[in-house]
Amino acid sequence: xxxxxxxxxxxxxxxxxxxxxxxxxxxxxxxxxxxxxxxxxxxxxxxxxxxxxxxxxxxxxxxxxxxxxxxxxxxxxxxxxxxxxxxxxxxxxxxxxxxxxxxxxxxxxxxxxxxxxxxxxxxxxxxxxxxxxxxxxxxxxxxxxxxxxxxxxxxxxxxxxxxxxxxxxxxxxxxxxxxxxxxxxxxxxxxxxxxxxxxxxxxxxxxxxxxxxxxxxxxxxxxxxxxxxxxxxxxxxxxxxxxxxxxxxxxxxxxxxxxxxxxxxxxxxx
Amino acid sequence: xxxxxxxxxxxxxxxxxxxxxxxxxxxxxxxxxxxxxxxxxxxxxxxxxxxxxxxxxxxxxxxxxxxxxxxxxxxxxxxxxxxxxxxxxxxxxxxxxxxxxxxxxxxxxxxxxxxxxxxxxxxxxxxxxxxxxxxxxxxxxxxxxxxxxxxxxxxxxxxxxxxxxxxxxxxxxxxxxxxxxxxxxxxxxxxxxxxxxxxxxxxxxxxxxxxxxxxxxxxxxxxxxxxxxxxxxxxxxxxxxxxxxxxxxxxxxxxxxxxxxxxxxxxxxxxxxxxxxxxxxxxxxxxxxxxxxxxxxxxxxxxxxxxxxxxxxxxxxxxxxxxxxxxxxxxxxxxxxxxxxxxxxxxxxxxxxxxxxxxxxxxxxxxxxxxxxxxxxxxxxxxx
Numbered sequence: 286x287x288x289x290x291x292x293x294x295x296x297x298x299x300x301x302x303x304x305x306x307x308x309x310x311x312x313x314x315x316x317x318x319x320x321x322x323x324x325x326x327x328x329x330x331x332x333x334x335x336x337x338x339x340x341x342x343x344x345x346x347x348x349x350x351x352x353x354x355x356x357x358x359x360x361x362x363x364x365x366x367x368x369x370x371x372x373x374x375x376x377x378x379x380x381x382x383x384x385x386x387x388x389x390x391x392x393x394x395x396x397x398x399x400x401x402x403x404x405x406x407x408x409x410x411x412x413x414x415x416x417x418x419x420x421x422x423x424x425x426x427x428x429x430x431x432x433x434x435x436x437x438x439x440x441x442x443x444x445x446x447x448x449x450x451x452x453x454x455x456x457x458x459x460x461x462x463x464x465x466x467x468x469x470x471x472x473x474x475x476x477x478x479x480x481x482x483x484x485x486x487x488x489x490x491x492x493x494x495x496x497x498x499x500x501x502x503x504x505x506x507x508x509x510x511x512x513x514x515x516x517x518x519x520x521x522x523x524x525x526x527x528x529x530x531x532x533x534x535x536x537x538x539x540x541x542x543x544x545x546x547x548x549x550x551x552x553x554x555x
Numbered sequence: 556x557x558x559x560x561x562x563x564x565x566x567x568x569x570x571x572x573x574x575x576x577x578x579x580x581x582x583x584x585x586x587x588x589x590x591x592x593x594x595x596x597x598x599x600x601x602x603x604x605x606x607x608x609x610x611x612x613x614x615x616x617x618x619x620x621x622x623x624x625x626x627x628x629x630x631x632x633x634x635x636x637x638x639x640x641x642x643x644x645x646x647x648x649x650x651x652x653x654x655x656x657x658x659x660x661x662x663x664x665x666x667x668x669x670x671x672x673x674x675x676x677x678x679x680x681x682x683x684x685x686x687x688x689x690x691x692x693x694x695x696x697x698x699x700x701x702x703x704x705x706x707x708x709x710x711x712x713x714x715x716x717x718x719x720x721x722x723x724x725x726x727x728x729x730x731x732x733x734x735x736x737x738x739x740x741x742x743x744x745x746x747x748x749x750x751x752x753x754x755x756x757x758x759x760x761x762x763x764x765x766x767x768x769x770x771x772x773x774x775x776x777x778x779x780x781x782x783x784x785x786x787x788x789x790x791x792x793x794x795x796x797x798x799x800x801x802x803x804x805x806x807x808x809x810x811x812x813x814x815x816x817x818x819x820x821x822x823x824x825x826x827x828x829x830x831x832x833x834x835x836x837x838x839x840x841x842x843x844x845x846x847x848x849x850x851x852x853x854x855x856x857x858x859x860x861x862x863x864x865x866x867x868x869x870x871x872x873x874x875x876x877x878x879x880x881x882x883x884x885x886x887x888x889x890x891x892x893x894x895x896x897x898x899x900x901x902x903x904x905x906x907x908x909x910x911x912x913x914x915x916x917x918x919x920x921x922x923x924x925x926x927x928x929x930x931x932x933x934x935x936x937x938x939x
Binding site: 388390415416418442443444445446448450451462464468471473475493494495497498499506519520521522523530531535537 | 614615618620622623624626627658659661785786787788789799801806807868870871872873875882884886888896897899901905906909938939
């Protein structure tokens, strides 16, 4: 077997070489943008994502929200148009405007959504489908109650994941995300809510015990505290760790340069 | 459904006993450098004699911050990193990541690529289960299966090595398909393996299934009910051994799994022995899938039309696959730039490990070893 391996090894070894150049060329192209501070361009594009979704939802959305969403919506679409032609080669220009039109969030209408709407009214900010995946954006005040309803009445008995996303330029910079699954319906649902910095959120541990470690990880990485959690402490990082690494302002070399300055007396290890 | 109040993760030690005969509860530390904790897992045990009253897992020793790394790399550059999470099932990690980015890009790998992906992923499932069986049996005291399973796993790694040059962290897939066409004789190698391995699986079962020591150490140990599994988010073979017939390959088929005929093995008792049986049956089902896939590999391109610089439109997507250890999910947020804005990995080992406390309460210290083995954790994935 081993001899066979050796004899036939060269052809696959020789074959891959030409294609191997391709991705490396791609990565070389993209490195400058990576070295440039990514935070400078990212938040701008980020704001484009949310409001665009909210704008498409306008008719059904509550009265108070659209004014907030409408403001960034105009620059956001402009930003998207400006970005699209810049990205691919010149040949792709006609295709570029068509692309954003394809996978755009469409309003999601279902009995579940209407039940939630009648229950919470304007608490349901958005109910959409993106690439075949349903998600709800809720006011943080009604979120826990909705999660309870989803678990007890709508059959979402399995909490797949709890996580967060940080948008530092937004008024409420954190998205808290629950990914739920229903065994009975074989259906997945994402529930999102927005939190202000320093705001805590009631723990969903009483609903799904699996939230225990998942919420601890969110706290560890983002610093979002969960009220009523039985054991709110860091999970992956040591208790003495400073900061919450998945926040956008936390630099990737920050920890390293601080350590070498203290322990080795040099400016940077990079 | 479980009453969450009965499930407390933190340890509460009573007041120390002031009498001469101190029968206090004892807290001892297991790991992180313990050979039976499969890496660097530290478990704090609260004991009453030999009986476990509670446990607390201390994890994070292997934390590398892959989610933070992802935000500072391009989509293609992050691809090899995912192999380093569950390093015994690197191919599955890569499949999950590539499929999620493909979903964001709204492209699909061509049929030929999907077939080859299925073959390699199922081979990797076999390799992962073989490694699990060898080390799990070794923990419990059966040394022989380790040599047998590693001997046979080697044949899978040889196929990987011939295909992409790497044995463990393979980086076998690319966003949009495959980078490498199969080598000459790939199908023959896979078919040879399919003929070679079933008698070997019989051999493992002969060594263990009716072995009195094995049975005594595993039957009734680390029991967990299906309802508790669901409440704790436990997936994969652990869930199926508790009687819940759920497998993402069937429930939400991806990568063309709907074209293959296979069963979801389940057991009823949810103990360590049943989890062993489920994985043994799963290995045979994987062989069935590989057989169908290798017989029907279509010809055609192996790469979809993906731009050289991957720039998914702004949006977010969650996609998960059935990794050997359970549901492996990726939640990726794109802001339309070349780098992901946020990558969240939903690791099966991390979530499954949470069930350890429930499974070992009331058991003996030696059972903790058996249960850690049976959950099948890889600390690289728990800590990420």
